[in-house]
Amino acid sequence: MSDQEKDPVVSSSLSMPLVISSVLLLLSLAWGLYDEVWGTRPWKSYQARFVNLYSKYLKQARPSEAEVEAKIKASGDYQQLSKQMEAAENAVKADGKKIDDAVNQVLVPRTLALNEKFQEVRGEIGALTYEIEVTKAESAKNKLRAEIAKIKQRVVKAELPNPDGSVTKKEYTYEQMDADLKAWKDEKAKLLQARVNLYKDATELRAKRDKLLSDKIAEASTDTLTGIENKLKDFPIKIRQIHVKDVDLVDRCESCHLGTREPVTLTKASMGGEAVFASHPNKELLKVHDPEKFGCTPCHGGNGVATSTITKAHGRHTFWLWPMHFPENTQAGCQQCHYKEIVTEMADTLNQGKEIFRLRGCMGCHRYEGFDRDPEDLATIQKQIGQLDQQKAEWLRESGFDIQKADRAKDNKEAQKLYATPTT
């Protein structure tokens, strides 16, 4: 080795540090990508787990559901209703068929056949009517009107189908076609109404029988279950958010809490011990506070936009001012709006608290909204302020008109008068 090669600047190799730092760079890149795709998006794994657990649960639940359904169908009540319904249906079957035939074999095919011819002529007339509207010269307009009259008199040959397959040939003018079509339409409506009346008893009985079934099955019927299974097969992994535009509310809670509004009631136990996937415990409450309109956080608190960690999403973060209520305090959420009520429905804990507050005399010293008259006084004053503001705006508007008038006044004297004495 020559001296030249021994020069550390020239001969020393940087391969090792380069390899190590490159590997570290790749690792940090991989970490960055993981963080971007999964790390800061934990809801993705929640959704995958949800699909898995839910499908398993459905498979398990289905046989028992089917069993219950079969049992109800075999019961006396159900059978009796079924029989009654069938009897009612059979009684009117012959009349019903007559109506069906008249509608389906005569009226509908005829209307369709004639409508085609009618539309052709109507189209031609429509185009000419447009021409009349855009033409300026009266003579040209008259010419077009004459043409329309001529078209209306034109005879059209229509082939109207009969129930037996033969065809009736008939000649029509425009007006005749219009009249016939209207008449058939009226007749069809009349017949269909007659059919509804005829089957009234049978329909009512069928509804009664189906209600018997749906009432007795606590969970969704087997049909609904099949629907859910199909949905789960093609379950998109995506952010699920409620956006209430009016108040700019964005809640992405259901990106993880996927079972909240499922038709099947899911419990922690049925979802493999994961409470996150449980259904909302009070479906009645959701009926009066539709999540599509109310979102989640207005009642529960928390940061509805955050999805990166549980701590952030639940608002249990130093810098989030509205943390989620702890389970024992959930009904504190009700109080935010229902503070004026003495008793709030479906909020037992809250009611108990209010009762204590009232009965123990806390309100004597601790003033609280709903327990004193301040808000009402404030509301009255606010109303007065509103009225005065409105009056002020009106006066300003009117004096504005006066000033404008004065600006345009003929002579100085009039202008001065207007400037000096506005209407008000």
Added chain:
Amino acid sequence: MDWHQLWTIVSLPDNVPIVLLLFVVPFYTWYGMKQAFANDRLITQLEGDAALAKTHHRKVQPWRPGWAKEVHVWPYLLRIELLATIIVTVILMVWSITLNAPLEEPSNPTLTMNPSKAPWYFLGLQEMLVYFDPWIAGVIMPSLIIVGLMVVPYIDANPLGNGYYTYKQRKFAIWTFIFGFIVLWVSMIVIGTLIRGPGWMWFWPGMTWDHNRLIFEVNQDLPDMFGIKNALLKNLFGATVIGIYFVAAWFGIHKLIVSTPLSRKIYARMSLLQYVVMQVFLIIMLALPIKILLRQPPLRIKYIWITPWFNV
């Protein structure tokens, strides 16, 4: 000693760069100076031995005759720079993944946070507000810092010390840098970040940031110390004091500039314009720590020169 308080301040994502700065700036200053002194020794050696100076390599690395005196930028420099780039990228990647942006709660116009701090790189300026009129600390000084940095290459008449570390040949520039960057800029940032607590009061590291803390400090203006009441007289008195400072500082700095044979040589190379510009910037720079000291006990001087438009 409130360790929890200390940890809260130090671990704040916003303050991590400052904690890093506390170690990195001294380390690299030391490292650069070490290299500079090694070079200085070589310079002395080569200056004393004319024959060696003709053949020897002019760098501190071990060198033997026969080795190249110069090597190419590519690959010998660039490969090291590539390595540095990769390492810094790795650090930044890991940093950005692990420490999130220090966002806090939504702002509340009725409740200002206390202490209310600027981003860390502006905390030096914010700290200056303690000692100066906002007009001086917030407008004049920042502008002068920027203009002063722009002016540096145009007033530097020293042809030596380019492309290698040296202390001997650039004493003046190095001390100006240490004074301006480390003393005036970095330390002010460190004070603003780690020391200033609620009410912008001085809290030593480890002291609890007590929001109820009260301190009693009475400031006075310099003319008041002399019992001057009249506004015009105050103005004239302050202007005179500042004028005296300018003249004194001018002479003092001039003494420094012509103190060594090398600096006299550099001075001789400077044009009048270069010299005046340099003097003005140095005088203003020097005024900053002087004003900071005047603000401390026992004098506690708030302003020296009071005018209707600005105060100094």
